[in-house]
Amino acid sequence: MSAPAVMLPTPATTFYRDTCVHLLQGADGASGSAGDLSPSIIDMDIFSQLLEMDDEDDREFSKSIVWNYFDQAITTFKEMDVALDTKNLAELSTLGHFLKGSSAAVGVIKVRDSCEHMQHYGKCHGEDGISKLSEDEALEKLTVTLRDVKVQYKEAAKALKAFYDEEDDGEDGEEEEGQTQKDDEAEAVEPSKNR
Numbered sequence: 668m669s670a671p672a673v674m675l676p677t678p679a680t681t682f683y684r685d686t687c688v689h690l691l692q693g694a695d696g697a698s699g700s701a702g703d704l705s706p707s708i709i710d711m712d713i714f715s716q717l718l719e720m721d722d723e724d725d726r727e728f729s730k731s732i733v734w735n736y737f738d739q740a741i742t743t744f745k746e747m748d749v750a751l752d753t754k755n756l757a758e759l760s761t762l763g764h765f766l767k768g769s770s771a772a773v774g775v776i777k778v779r780d781s782c783e784h785m786q787h788y789g790k791c792h793g794e795d796g797i798s799k800l801s802e803d804e805a806l807e808k809l810t811v812t813l814r815d816v817k818v819q820y821k822e823a824a825k826a827l828k829a830f831y832d833e834e835d836d837g838e839d840g841e842e843e844e845g846q847t848q849k850d851d852e853a854e855a856v857e858p859s860k861n862r
Contacts, residue, residue: 708826713774730831736773740766740820747785747813756802759809760789773827777819785812 704711717729743766750758763785770779787796788805800808 704826704830708776708823710774710776713771717773726831733773733827733831736769736775737824739769740778740824743769744813744817744820751806751809751813754802754806756789756791756805756809758789760786763789775820775823778816778823781812781816781819785809785816788812 704714717732718726721728743762747759747762749755750762763782767779767782767786770776770782784794787794788800788808791800791802791805792798793800
């Protein structure tokens with residue numbers, strides 16, 4: 668019987684480990700603080716691979732991918748809202764699958780996981796992808812999960828924008844926009860007593 672093999676660090680694994688430590692300490696070449704990239708929000712293994720594709724001088728390549736992800740997420744959330752309103756479970760499953768893949772590519776952990784659940788719920792399966800749900804149960808779970816995933820997305824977008832030293836302009840979700848519209852509509856119906 669032989670002794671268990673011990674993995675010695677190779678130059679590649681040492682570089683990778685040092686890069687991750689370097690990123691987590693904030694010396695990442697971006698103006699923002701990588702300390703905002705909590706491992707519970709961003710998968711640093713995946714995100715650091717994305718950063719490795721950047722030029723040494725700037726983070727423009729990875730930033731463009733992240734901003735493209737923001738655009739995809741916002742569009743997908745709007746499509747999910749429509750699919751939920753029309754109770755289109757198959758479309759919700761497809762959209763969950765799509766956003767799961769986009770989120771995984773950037774390393775947005777919670778959104779990836781929630782979208783996987785949405786993918787299963789859209790097929791009337793439980794979170795595990797195996798157990799059966801009724802359509803009503805699936806719709807209830809999809810409603811809650813869609814609300815939660817939007818919050819998770821905002822958390823990740825805020826952290827990523829801080830990493831790239833960009834202002835969070837509130838454009839990373841239609842929820843705030845929708846709330847402002849609802850506030851405006853309510854004020855139009857019920858004018859302020861102070862006027």
